[in-house]
Amino acid sequence: MWTALANKRLLGYVVAVVVTAAATSVLKVFGGHVNPTTVALTLLLIVLFVATAWGSKPAVLASLLGVACFNFFFLPPFGTFTIAEPENWIAFIAFMITAITAGQLSARARRRAEEAEKGRGEIERLYLELQAVFERASQAEALRRSEKLKSALLDAVTHDLRTPLTSIKASITTLLDEARGGSRKEPVIALDSESKLEMMEVINEESDRLNRFIGGLIDLARIEAGELHLRRRWGAVDEIISTALARAAPLTQGTQVEVGIESELPVVRVDERAVSEVVYTLVENAAKYSPGIAKIRISAGRSADSMIRMSVEDQGEGIAVDLRERVFDKFFRATRDGDISTRQPMGTGMGLAIAKGIVEAHDGKIWIESASGGKGTRVAFTLPVGDEELIEETEDSAAVITKP
Numbered sequence: 001m002w003t004a005l006a007n008k009r010l011l012g013y014v015v016a017v018v019v020t021a022a023a024t025s026v027l028k029v030f031g032g033h034v035n036p037t038t039v040a041l042t043l044l045l046i047v048l049f050v051a052t053a054w055g056s057k058p059a060v061l062a063s064l065l066g067v068a069c070f071n072f073f074f075l076p077p078f079g080t081f082t083i084a085e086p087e088n089w090i091a092f093i094a095f096m097i098t099a100i101t102a103g104q105l106s107a108r109a110r111r112r113a114e115e116a117e118k119g120r121g122e123i124e125r126l127y128l129e130l131q132a133v134f135e136r137a138s139q140a141e142a143l144r145r146s147e148k149l150k151s152a153l154l155d156a157v158t159h160d161l162r163t164p165l166t167s168i169k170a171s172i173t174t175l176l177d178e179a180r181g182g183s184r185k186e187p188v189i190a191l192d193s194e195s196k197l198e199m200m201e202v203i204n205e206e207s208d209r210l211n212r213f214i215g216g217l218i219d220l221a222r223i224e225a226g227e228l229h230l231r232r233r234w235g236a237v238d239e240i241i242s243t244a245l246a247r248a249a250p251l252t253q254g255t256q257v258e259v260g261i262e263s264e265l266p267v268v269r270v271d272e273r274a275v276s277e278v279v280y281t282l283v284e285n286a287a288k289y290s291p292g293i294a295k296i297r298i299s300a301g302r303s304a305d306s307m308i309r310m311s312v313e314d315q316g317e318g319i320a321v322d323l324r325e326r327v328f329d330k331f332f333r334a335t336r337d338g339d340i341s342t343r344q345p346m347g348t349g350m351g352l353a354i355a356k357g358i359v360e361a362h363d364g365k366i367w368i369e370s371a372s373g374g375k376g377t378r379v380a381f382t383l384p385v386g387d388e389e390l391i392e393e394t395e396d397s398a399a400v401i402t403k404p
Helices: 002-029 036-054 056-074 086-160 162-183 193-224 237-251 272-288 351-361
Strands: 233-235 256-261 268-270 295-303 307-313 365-370 377-384
Touching (some): 002 036, 002 056, 036 056, 162 193, 233 237, 237 256, 237 272, 237 307, 272 307, 272 351, 272 377, 351 377
Parallel strands (some): 256 295
Antiparallel strands (some): 233 268, 307 377, 365 377
């Protein structure tokens, strides 16, 4: 680096000498047609050029050479360094001061420019390093989330697949042993009709549970793959809510369910079965996470920007503010992953993730807020009213969510 700088400075000295000598020779040849002012300006331009290109020290040399040449060749008496007239002294001193000052200022400006460029390069380097750090941190965070998701998936598979399979296996094994009679060495317990029926109901219920779990996995996979095709039709909000409540009737026995629907609500252009699935999921969660609570309230009304706002509210324990976004993540359950309580209601943590996918596929939004009085949970979502000029989708468009 020092060698390169020394070579550059040496080149500046050579250029200062050569250019000043050449300019002096040319100006001397045309001496009869130029005056001292023109000579001074020409030599001053050379000083500025050297200072800009090679720095302060070559510029000082160019200034001294310019002063010497100006005095020796262009101020009378010519050919000597003697200055006869006072006004020539003034011109000589003015040129000398101007040349040296201009050279120094130009060199300083060049240094500042170089420092600024160096600083910009350093900032760019630091920015790139910081960006790389952020990318590594993002990758680490993505890896951490991926590992957490894998753990959640493993937990879901372990509990929500193995548990029903264990119940089914135990029930069918008992029934088979009883049917085979004495084919085994162990004594066979005789089952009455009621016990057999109870075991068959266990097999039926656990099979349905497995079916729902696998169906939820398929729905989530389709939503994440962007393959949620909705069969949009004009439908009434009250009919959507009634369908969901009829399906949720076994879950809400003994629970007071209030429905408040604003009068003269416009019809909405949605996939009714999919939206009904959202309402059912919210009612199911309200009943599941607030057992013994006497009231679940379902509301529907107009919202801003030609939207319909629907909500399901319970009077349970509620969900902490810092967990309200996370409960829409797949396999996340507030009572398990958020440590809200010690109760562990049955569930896979997929319901709200599927509900969010359905609502967002309708260009709506879903969120959680505190219920009335600050106790409990209210899950609200919006749906667009729709535009009658929209082209109806073809009859063979399949809806992803087709729950019975």
